[in-house]
Amino acid sequence: MYVLYGSTGSGSASVEAALALSGAEYRIVQTSTAEGKHLTEDFKLINPRQQVPALQLPDSSIMTEGSAMMLHLADALPAAQLAPLPGSSARAQHDRWLIFMAVNIYEGELRKGYSDRYTDNADGIEGVKTSADAYVKRHHAILEEVIVGPFILGQQMTMADIYLWMLAGWMDQEWLTVHCPKIAALAAAIRQNPLVAPIHTVHFG
Ligand SMILES: N[C@@H](CCC(=O)N[C@@H](CS)C(=O)NCC(=O)O)C(=O)O
Known part of the structure; x- marks a missing residue:
């Protein structure tokens, strides 16, 4: 368990x-x-x-x-079968983009959410937040370009896609739909999975 x-x-x-x-x-x-x-x-x-x-x-x-x-x-x-075989080139790309999301997008989200932790100067908090927002969007845009479709690596849904569904849930949905249509579609497909749908409702409403 x-x-x-x-x-x-x-x-x-x-x-x-x-x-x-x-x-x-x-x-x-x-x-x-x-x-x-x-x-x-x-x-x-x-x-x-x-x-x-x-x-x-x-x-x-x-x-x-x-x-x-x-x-x-x-x-x-x-x-x-939620990731390519360990040691394969496809797995290298899978791990690459999963870690890319963790260290760039998730980390940027933390700077948005906990901006006061990233500066000693109360006047700097708003700047941390706005620059983090631009940083997160820039990295979503990079990811958007590499998505093969409908999922990151192609036809097969992977752990990286599930992680991206979560990150997409934290984004301004209007911005995402306009600027990252492939990410928005991928997240919508995962959200509709019968096993994920109730989890989506709990976490994102
Ligand atoms: N590097 C960690 C970050 C985990 C993290 O920042 N979790 C947040 C929630 S999304 C948290 O626990 N925040 C409470 C806090 O830091 O006080 C991971 O990727 O799992």
């Missing part, structure tokens, strides 16, 4: 969808960041960084970093 420590609308959404689509047995431990549930001493033992998602594996070990969870689940539950 997998145990996912997650919070509504957070980075745990993609891991929850990946678990559901992989047919894994899992349960969610609600760790609402809005209510400060991640700031307890107990949760610090689970993730010293005090962030969600955190994932307990069936052997009781715990991992953090959502993008690493997506890669791990692809390999641990290969029957779901």
